[in-house]
Amino acid sequence: MRVQLHTRVTAAYRDGRRLDTIVTESKSGRQSWRAPVFIDTTGDGGLAAQAGCEFEIGREKSCPCQPLTMYALLVVKDAALIADCLHGTGRHGTGRHGTHTGRQAFRDVLARAGVTPSYGAACLFPIRGNLVLLMANHEYGINATDAAAVTTATLRARGELHRIVRALARLGGPWEGVQIAATPEQIGVRDGRRIRGRFVVTRDDLVTGARQDDAVVRATFPVDIHALTAEANKLKAYDNAGVNVQPYDIPYRALVARDVDGLLLAGRCISGDVTGNAVAMGEAAGAAAAVAAKRKVAPHEIPWPDVAAVRRGVAEAIARLEAAGVATRPGGPNSWRRGVAAVSMACTRVPCDAGWKREIVCRRATWTAGWFSCPESPGFHPGLLDTARRFYKQPPAETATPCRSGAPTRPGGR
Numbered sequence: 001m002r003v004q005l006h007t008r009v010t011a012a013y014r015d016g017r018r019l020d021t022i023v024t025e026s027k028s029g030r031q032s033w034r035a036p037v038f039i040d041t042t043g044d045g046g047l048a049a050q051a052g053c054e055f056e057i058g059r060e061k062s063c064p065c066q067p068l069t070m071y072a073l074l075v076v077k078d079a080a081l082i083a084d085c086l087h088g089t090g091r092h093g094t095g096r097h098g099t100h101t102g103r104q105a106f107r108d109v110l111a112r113a114g115v116t117p118s119y120g121a122a123c124l125f126p127i128r129g130n131l132v133l134l135m136a137n138h139e140y141g142i143n144a145t146d147a148a149a150v151t152t153a154t155l156r157a158r159g160e161l162h163r164i165v166r167a168l169a170r171l172g173g174p175w176e177g178v179q180i181a182a183t184p185e186q187i188g189v190r191d192g193r194r195i196r197g198r199f200v201v202t203r204d205d206l207v208t209g210a211r212q213d214d215a216v217v218r219a220t221f222p223v224d225i226h227a228l229t230a231e232a233n234k235l236k237a238y239d240n241a242g243v244n245v246q247p248y249d250i251p252y253r254a255l256v257a258r259d260v261d262g263l264l265l266a267g268r269c270i271s272g273d274v275t276g277n278a279v280a281m282g283e284a285a286g287a288a289a290a291v292a293a294k295r296k297v298a299p300h301e302i303p304w305p306d307v308a309a310v311r312r313g314v315a316e317a318i319a320r321l322e323a324a325g326v327a328t329r330p331g332g333p334n335s336w337r338r339g340v341a342a343v344s345m346a347c348t349r350v351p352c353d354a355g356w357k358r359e360i361v362c363r364r365a366t367w368t369a370g371w372f373s374c375p376e377s378p379g380f381h382p383g384l385l386d387t388a389r390r391f392y393k394q395p396p397a398e399t400a401t402p403c404r405s406g407a408p409t410r411p412g413g414r
Contacts, residue, residue: 017260048257049145070184071137074132086125192268195269195270199254199256210249225240252288258271261298261299264285
């Protein structure tokens with residue numbers, strides 16, 4: 001498989017109903033690509049829109065849209081000292097299964113710090129050790145397909161996060177020395193384009209827990225609609241619009257573009273109001289594309305059992321490799337054999353009929369990004385090594401070796 005990063009789709013050309021060629025711009029200049037099947041995983045459905053697919057954005061055909069959000073990973077002095085402020089661990093507030101506890105305590109701290117976040121339900125999520133995730137920013141009234149507006153929102157969001165963290169640090173005590181460890185490269189988008197597929201996942205499907213013969217994934221995430229304006233946010237930051245979700249299936253048909261042949265969708269841009277597990281959708285789209293390309297037919301002509309068989313084959317192949325001692329995925333069996341330099345955090349939702357849970361996912365990084373794992377570095381905190389031990393099964397003593405031996409671990413480092 002050939003991978004090319006730093007590349008954007010700028011045009012799409014069809015031969016009748018079939019998507020035939022796309023054009024991209026990158027560091028290499030303008031390039032054209034032809035393929036029997038394309039998969040749009042752009043999040044905002046950029047390829048599908050340029051190919052002529054019908055789509056919706058936000059609540060109507062073209063917004064209003066839910067706010068964008070910029071998160072921040074923070075390093076605190078001692079997470080145990082702010083336990084009451086952490087989402088799901090504090091004594092303040094109530095919620096289903098206690099998941100909303102800790103929010104009011106944190107909002108009280110923000111008030112003492114003299115800041116009013118743009119998100120009315122600001123909260124801190126525990127990640128690992130002294131690493132926490134701050135959710136306090138909302139950017140209202142932004143169309144995610146407007147590059148200038150998203151740019152302005154991104155800069156404004158980063159500024160707000162830094163103001164909040166500086167205010168917390170001025171409080172001293174358990175907040176002394178709190179700092180931003182990382183923010184995402186891109187601001188988070190809730191409402192981008194939803195491309196019309198051959199099946200549309202609806203509110204009724206969520207309420208009834210619909211089952212599908214061609215189910216790609218059984219989604220469990222609740223309806224979570226954030227206030228559309230800053231004024232509405234003051235009254236209620238988010239709600240479920242009266243929809244109590246039952247575990248429901250996202251079918252393969254929702255991943256197949258209705259208006260263009262040879263095009264599959266995965267992730268936030270699928271044909272549905274709420275997306276489920278993007279990993280499972282991407283895997284299914286990839287399997288379907290492989291089968292369609294091999295048989296020289298369009299994805300909608302592939303029987304779902306044939307796609308499901310490919311997915312089972314991949315799972316069995318991975319199991320055989322892991323049994324033979326080969327590392328196939330971060331955190332999986334044998335993953336330590338490939339080495340660990342630094343660990344970054346992300347959240348993934350693991351679906352089950354009873355609901356959903358959050359778990360930490362580790363990702364390897366290169367030595368040039370390894371400063372975060374070095375005990376002598378300014379940003380070090382023990383939680384990262386603890387996480388590596390947990391997911392890579394062995395103590396990652398090697399992570400600190402280069403710095404002690406005098407080897408460079410980061411640009412500008414020792």
